[in-house]
Amino acid sequence: MEQVISFETAKLAKEIGFDWKVDKGYFSNGNLSNTWTAIHIELSGQILKQTDNDTSTITVVGRAPTQSQFQKFLREKHNMHIAIMPKITPSNTTVFYSYTGAKHCFNWEDCYETFEEALEVRLKQAVTIIKEG
Secondary structure, three states, X not given: OOOEOOHHHHHHHHHOOOOOOOXXXXXXXXXXXXXXXXXOEEEEOOEEEEOOXXXXXXXXXXXXXEHHHHHHHHHHHHOEEEEEEEEEOOOOOEEEEEEEEEOOEEEEEEXXXXXXXXXXXXXXXXXXXXXXX
């Protein structure tokens, strides 16, 4: 199963207009919802309304796409490209280097223990670059 973006990244995604239909979202307390369609919940703005026997509403802070869905959104809507590259260290372990780039400007930085960790960091960085314009 693909990893969804973090709660922090979901809030940032909302700030730059992420509005793609996805199966999950974050509640205001930071908890990740179950699959919305599976539990009969419909998204209306920032409020989730349960459509079965419960008529209560719950504030939703942001949609929770998978990391690859959000990466695609950044590429298609903001021309922001993110790449994660594995590298074998001298001690025979794998680390992941990454870059975030727009308009052929690449910044190779740091290394991470997992692909997902590297991608999450770069997704947040891409939003920051977009917001700074």
